[in-house]
Amino acid sequence: MNPIKVGLIGFGRMGGFYLEEMQKSGKWDVAYICDVSAESRELARKLSPKSKIISNEQEIFDDPEVQVVGLFALADSRLEQIRKAIESGKHIIAEKPIADSVENEWQAVSLAEDSNLLSTVNLYLRNAWYHQTIKDFISQGEIGELAIIRVCHLTPGLAPGEGHEFEGPSFHDCGMHYVDIARWYAGSEFKTWNAQAVRMWNYKDPWWLQAHGTFENGVVFDITQGHVYGQLAEKQTHNSYIDIIGTKGIARMTHDFKTAIVELHGVSQTHRIVQPYGGKNIDTLCKLFAQSLETGKRSEALPEFRDAAIASDYAWRFLQDSLQHDLPAIGELETLEQIQERRRTMKNGYGLIRRHS
Structure with a gap:
């Protein structure tokens, strides 16, 4: 299978960890890295020169070739990003919590469970x-x-x-x-x-x-x-x-x-x-996620949004x-x-x- 094309949103501490593990595995093509911080974008250019470095996350959702989004920004952004990902047909790897309030977390669970897309959360x-x-x-x-x-x-x-x-x-x-x-x-x-x-x-x-x-x-x-x-x-x-x-x-x-x-x-x-x-x-999470996409069968070891909520x-x-x-x-x-x-x-x-x- 060709490398999985992914867009990373949020390039702080955790976003950096995901980039490092995805680059090591050979199963991922990090097509985009998005962050609102100019300093974070500059660091991303150094660490991943082949990625497109952007400040507007919408570019990732609008690109039909992107198969997976990684949501690693602050929790108050995640519910809307999960909604956009599902509307654009993209699978999701998210950091925890999956939203900024319990009510919004359960909305995210409903969105994910009502779709046929693969989603997981880093309960490491x-x-x-x-x-x-x-x-x-x-x-x-x-x-x-x-x-x-x-x-x-x-x-x-x-x-x-x-x-x-x-x-x-x-x-x-x-x-x-x-x-x-x-x-x-x-x-x-x-x-x-x-x-x-x-x-x-x-x-x-x-x-x-x-x-x-x-x-x-x-x-x-x-x-x-x-x-x-x-x-x-x-x-x-x-x-x-x-x-x-x-x-x-x-x-x-x-x-x-x-x-x-x-x-x-x-x-x-x-x-x-x-x-x-x-x-x-994170290497294990990314490996299990890639295997699940390749086989079309969700790994039982992948945490669900419901677990995080x-x-x-x-x-x-x-x-x-x-x-x-x-x-x-x-x-x-x-x-x-x-x-x-x-x-x-x-x-x-x-x-x-x-x-x-």
Whole structure:
């Protein structure tokens, strides 16, 4: 099959990741890169000289040769772009969330599900080798019945005011990935929940949140997420893991963003697997999408818009629940200003915004 002609809309941090992986694979022809920022367009010209670099996204939708659009701009643009893509008969790869509000996300779901076009969203944890390994171990019955899902992701990460805009506070912007992966493991829908949050540095929104509750099948969960983990520490670190507890055994994973370690303790098998972390797994997403187009059969591993809408919806519900309880404000805005200033000059760190040289 000839390379798939694609137009990328939005060339920030994530748009750059998609370009890199599509160029590596050989399955994609990046015909267009669109961004409203002149600096981003200049960078795109350097990185992809054969692409047409534009500021008006309509050119992509109007080109009948473009088969796929990649939607990587801000969330408030996505619903209209999804509508244009479907009207022009183009398949869609989107970043999450798929729109800027729950209502608009469900509109996007309806548009996609009422069409015969292929669409997916980057819920990248589903494609991670470590989660696939753990889920396969669970399916073998090695841990007995799945009972408890514990997820933790604490990093310095994006500070308030950096790169969020319509994606909301930390627990929605980043945390919806962990809401989604808990649901993916449970194979069930959320039933009950309770959330506690903290307004770190006296910022207006919670930047750390822990939610716990149950799924309809009785599985219990707790999710802890926050970009609050030692932003001003001399040497930054993080704490990220998943801990799956069954009636007979356990499976767990930790990573340092370079290497992931999976430990499996089952009734007849014990394994410790150490492999490269794998990043955002955009290569896997693009590969699965290309294969689905080539075969005409959607890969079951491709996340659907509906999955993203559910994860976003519940991330917002957990945030809203936290506002009904005591919501401490700890620290001062002056500390946040120090954090933001440090991140503006950092060369290596967690979740740094790509800056143009």
